Amino acid sequence: MTDRDPDAPLLVLVDGSSYLYRAYHAMPDLRAVPGDPTSPATGAIRGMINMLQALQKEHPSDHIAVVFDAAGPTFRDALYPEYKAHRSPMPDDLRAQIAPIHEVIRLLGLPVLDVPEVEADDVIGTLAKTAASQGWRVIVSSGDKDLSQLVDERITIIDTMTGKVRDVAGVEAEFGVPPRLMVDFQTLVGDAIDNVPGVDKVGPKTAAKWLQTYGSLDAIVARAHEIKGAAGDHLRRALDWLPTGRQLLTIRTDCDLDGHVPGLPSLEALRKRAPDTEALRAFYQRYGFKGLARALGGEGDAAAAPTPAAAAQGTLFGDPPPAPALRYETVLDWATLDAWLARLRTAPLVALDTETTSLDAMRARLVGLSVSVAPGEAAYIPLAHDYPGAPAQLPLDAVLERLRPWLEDAAAPKCGQHVKYDRHVWANHGIAVRGCVHDTLLQSYVLEVHKPHNLESLAERHLGRRGLSYEDLCGKGAAQIPFAQVPLERAAPYACEDAEMCLAVHQVLWPRLQAEPALQRIYELEVAVSDVLFRMERQGVLIDAEALRRQSHVLGERIAALEAEAHALAGQPFNLGSPKQIGEIFFGKLGLPVVKKTATGAPSTDEEVLEKLAEDYPLPARILEHRSLSKLKGTYTDKLPGMIHPVTGRVHTHYAQAVAVTGRLASNDPNLQNIPIRTPEGRRIREAFVAPPGWSIASADYSQIELRIMAHLSEDAALLRAFAEGQDVHRATAAEVFGLPPELVSPEQRRYAKVINFGLIYGMSAYGLAKALGIDATAAKNYIERYFERFAGVRHYMDRTRAQAKARGYVETVFGRRLVLPEINSPNGPRRAAAERAAINAPMQGTAADLIKMSMVAVQRALDEQQRRTRMVLQVHDELVFEVPPEEIDWVRTEVPRLMAGVATLRVPLVAEVGVGANWEQAH
Template identity: 50%
Template sequence: MATDSTTQNTPMILVDGSSYLYRAFHAIPPLTTSEGQPTNAARGVISMIRSLIKTYPNSPIVVIFDAKGKTFRDDIYSDYKAQRPPMPDELRLQIEPIHRMIDAMGLPLVIIEGVEADDVIGTIAKQVGETGRDVIVSTGDKDMAQLVTDKVTLVNTMTDTVMDIQGVKDKFGIPPELIIDYLALMGDKVDNIPGVPGVGEKTALALLQGLGSLKDIYNRLDEIAALGFRGSKTMKQKMADNQEMAELSYVLATIKCDVELPFNALELQNKQIDKDALREWFTKLEFKTWLKDLDKAPSIDGPNDTASNLDGQATASKSDIEVQYDTLLDQASFTKWFEQIQQADLVAFDTETTSLNYMAAELVGLSFSTEVGKAAYVPLAHDYEDAPEQLDRDWVLEQLKPWLEDETAAKVGQHLKYDANVLNNYGIALRGIVYDTMLESYVFNSVSSRHDMGSLAEKFLDHKCVSFEDIAGKGAKQKTFNQIDLEQAAFYAAEDADITLRLHQAIWPQLEKTPELVSIFKDIECPLVPVLAKMEQTGALIDPELLHAQSSEIAAKLQELEIKAHEAAGESFNLSSPKQLQVILFEKLELPIIKKTPKGQPSTAEPILQELAENYELPRIIMEHRSLSKLKSTYTDKLPEMLQKTGRIHTSYHQAVTATGRLSSTDPNLQNIPIRTAEGRRIRQAFIAPEGYKLVAADYSQIELRIMAHLSQDQGLLDAFANNADVHRATAAEVFETTPEEVTTEQRRRAKAINFGLIYGMSAFGLAKQLGIARPEAQKYVQRYFERYPGVRTYMDNTRENAKEKGFVETIYGRRLYLPDIKAKNAMMRQAAERTAINAPMQGSAADIIKRAMIKMHHWLADTDLDVRMIMQVHDELIFEVAEKDLDAAQAKIVDIMQNSSKIDVPLLVEAGVGDNWDEAH
């Protein structure tokens, strides 16, 4: 049958129904009808298909499921998929309803005995693609990547990601045509494909990238050792011994693209919807909202549907928008709005509470927006005098819980991690976080503005929001949200939801212009939200008595230092008074004035005192006093006061603060506890493991130097890390022209200062100062370093030039770090920006790497039977509580995940320690 031009211009959509089935069943909490029929998988599958109909209104959508019984692969290999547990009864009962609803929706439903759904999809995709028509395969199955061509693309509806040829290369490191070889080498635990023993992801990639296909590898076995990956010298024998298994795995992993179809794939088309049949099933399964859709629209969720577009393409106008904000005080109005929420593709959502402390915050109300200018506020706990009667909080949360926990119900918010933590206090696990406007803005440009709602609304929408102070007041008399007049509170809350939706529609299209930034958002920042929320909810255990004792000791030490300072000054004075200190240092003791304040007074700022402390006693005493005083007020005094009702401290991690992508934390700030001082280490000793557990601290070793090796592609650095050499000793050998064995401790220390100093853009002058040597000698070290590592100098020079040209630098994964001062006329500002240009890609890449590891760790922790909790992240370190019985297995897995979550051109090394407290474990 010839296809007309209209049909030919629309892609054919092939839905991996079996993938949908299991993902929906496991993603959505158990749901049943009033008669006990399970419905979670049915709701999830049909919801995802409805979404596809909206996205591709003119395309045929073909749904393919596995048939019952064995396939040809079982005949080839009796253990194929043998370890898979039988289908749960709760899922089995939903298959027939799902099939019947798909059929009633007018979509071709394909099930062919003796082959898997993958094979049917592969065959249809091949036949249709060869005619020149685009094919989109909707699946979450990585094996399908082998089908990708210039005409066949994969779409994952649950993560909203698209994978074309380049996408496959980016994700796997190899093109689609080598995916089968990749699976054959590695094997597949899910399908029980054996693979080659001892070949993991890293080794498989090294073999394929170095030698080519599986066939090429077996033709070039003698060349494996020269590839230089770990284990390459013994890999030839392993490959030879397991050739039969590898070739069997290749056959098992190959999607069959020549299945005999009982129809012409080119003629597949959607049929007329059978509304009566759908009505019957929607009634039986109690899908009430979808029932109403049948009566009000010509097609279910078709092109005439008025719900918001999931991707927010229609940018909100910056001009005044007429708004309609509803306050929902009774069940009827709530139910009406909730129906709109359930049928919308994307809902802006926000909570109003009594506190910014998520552990103590009580829920006062909820707001929602489904389209620009329209929002609703559900008050739950306004308790001022004469407050109107409101809906029962427990009842509202009971109604909302399935939607809030539905992974397929897409939500957008502003800083949704906070809302997730608040809801967790009420037994609700917020899922379906697809967008977050704070993170969208941060990924778009981390330094262009603050990322709070007020700042973003003014920047992107030219709109000034009602501020919290406008309705609650300021200072000691500021009201909490439950005390605010409902009329004012309702507008404020509804506006939050409305503006969030508008911000998403304004920012997202700008992000989409740069695929790398979309990837940073979708693959790193957004998936990190539930990871951080879980860590925050878990918290960390501390020993308050140990901290009280340390506070007393520090107090005594501070008194001693104060007496010493008075003796050095020859008189008593207030060590905390800059004015008195100024007089003592620069008038009485006549110390050199290094820098003046804007008012012309000698500066006593910390960097100035640090410099003076190198040569003078009193500044040295002042610096020690300041350091200890800060430790006492920030940690030893304060940490015990931060204990929550859980008996733990619960920090807040911030994703949208630092310019480089690194996380920061507050209440308490975990990132600033010193590790090089005895006092700092004692504070870490107060972070303890519960009884029966140990703390495991896993730290990336020299990660920024390894990233420098990757970015610069300097052969000397690459070789040092590839050979697992002591890179500081190797650098010392190069710079001091000796052998690694003859490098002295002092030479290694100097080489370490050079390695790290150059990463931070340190000049020869700065290096001389740090090492306490003459500037010409330091200059000689730097010059020799660049002679030995010419790739580093080339990288630095190119980075500065590119930064000046583009105005930004990038991490390995494409995060952009803008440099507003890179062309500044002020030399100091410009040079500072140039130093940042060198260091930011390394700091930012290190941040991306540990975030990716945390996401993978989170998924592993959700699935493992081991008793492990991830409790803290500090710089390049992750800290875990691990049951003593699971220590060895958990430690090995933690290291494995951290080392293998990201791939760069040198090995990522993770060192893990164990102890009863953080200091012991580090």
């Protein structure tokens, strides 16, 4: 910013009307009661608070004013009745937030101005010029380019959302004219947003050119007869209008603010006051801003009590319990350990936590362990802290043997945060921990799926407490030290806190689960699944590393050949991974058609464009194949052999249980759920997943599970009949849509029906269907209409589900899993549409996730009860993969489908199918 006098006092003027709309559109659909669409909207309020806090942090000043447009007409409306006539009315839920926004700004200590009969811009212009004339520096915070006409050596416009600065040089660089000519520039161009005409067909470039040539609008008008061409004709036709246009667009700098800003022209009238902390706390609690209330300190640590609607949804949990007096102890001798062990044996529930050497569950070793038996009470048992001056610690192996009977006692109830990880750590030391009845990670996942589930967030959200963070102790990045090197006087409180806060969070969340039987059942399912997943992760899967290395070699040769072919087709070498170079060759050298453009206006070369161009041109096809094979090679054939565990000789994926809002599991490190199966090269990778010598791989999966769930949920007669009679549902759909007997349906018509069936589940539009089928949008629209005519129950289900989602803020699976939709009533059209699609799809995906989890538990229980040697090794969406000894193949073929089909009773039969082979691909 240009600044003649950096020591001059600073006045910050906020364009509140600009902030208002930005906050409204930028924030999600927040509510005073989260998840309850019937409670007051708060997104704009929270957005305004955030924006003002950020502004004051970046540009601190003792003098500030937030200026809004006042209700009612202004002098411009009298001058030109069509002024702003095309603007849409303010949304009702934004209008309802204006009064509380004014209230909270005043409570923050900031002056609020809304002056009748003039606009916010005029008030800002008057204050800015008044301050500048008194030698003040002025910053105007707004995204409105119209305010650029105020800029001079003392007045600067900043846009905090984009970082753009409009000082004298910035205005001229952006518009091609200095600030003193901005009114003339705007008059020529007009303002479409405010419905102020300019000179027809004259845009910014022409306006800037004229002003650079003639020096001012008055000079342009005086010499209008000299300007040739169509632009000159349009100018001459506009001459009578231009004075009115200029008057409408000129920001007034002489408004009478007397009575609105008592004390002007002294700018002390705009001095910031101290915030009204108590009133702010009450405001934040009233509108559900618990974090802001806690940040005020004192009583703000208590959040507002929940409304009945909030309590019913489990989304706003009211006052946290009072913080207990903390009694943490570090165990460094046998007597203290024995005293704590006696307490562990008699405690109704013990929170157990580990401190380790690694986040890799299969390789992590213990550094110490912590336990908590009552509110505020915890102990840390250090076992492997190693740094200069570290106190003597009890020997690790001896401590573990002393604790083993309690740890392995299934009748000794334990809870933890992400229990599955801790069980791996104990297993690395040869201890099979039993009795893990509760997991706060999973409690949060079931109750509040859309929120963070880490212990730090849970403690802040439900206890009103902020604990120490790992980075506080160990640092970040390259400078981070191992936990074993953290001094005990700092490590022990952190570790004790982990266990003690875990127990405290459980004591808050568990009663809320018990109050909602359906959610309690889902939680108990998740706890049971956690045990199955632990065993699957521990078991791992066998990989034929040599087969993968051979595949990598073949893929490498094909990738090199594709690169050479691409270079030949392009007529030059280029980087196949560079969008810029691809664009230059496609559109500059080869003249391929531009399918779409990026946000900056450049021709796009994204995946969708390449696929479209590949239909007609060989080079995009080669690039696509090159990318696909390179990804296979880098992600799987090169990487998997290096992930074989040195002790077990297997690959051990990690299943993330509390990630997907639908309840689906996620596989990572490595991700074994995304191995592509639509190409021969992708399927070949599954050939490397093998069984031990003499054993087989079996794959069991549900048949058309989401369509069956759709039939159950919608109760559509035609769908129910098709599944009840064991028909090919896609053929049956095609017969209904095309009005044919099933036996006359062609393969192409069946393909169309399959795309329609699955597309509608995922909320596909007519445009999306047209693209998927390669037909025009009208034909696609007709197919969808015919589908809904024949399957009216599906349409009724979709309409009913959308309405329920809007009313409740969430949808549910068949078994009661709650899927929260924060954006279902969002004023932002795309966000709302996405939430509506999710409302349709989530109950099906979520029910499918529930079913496969129920199957995992049922099958594992049968394996245990019958002492089978068959082992479950993978879960991939609706599929379970097993290693099977030869004598149990028949059992797996018959019993696993029966068990999977019997976990629930729907309006249509559940069907599971099993394949067996030497490797995963053969079995699938």
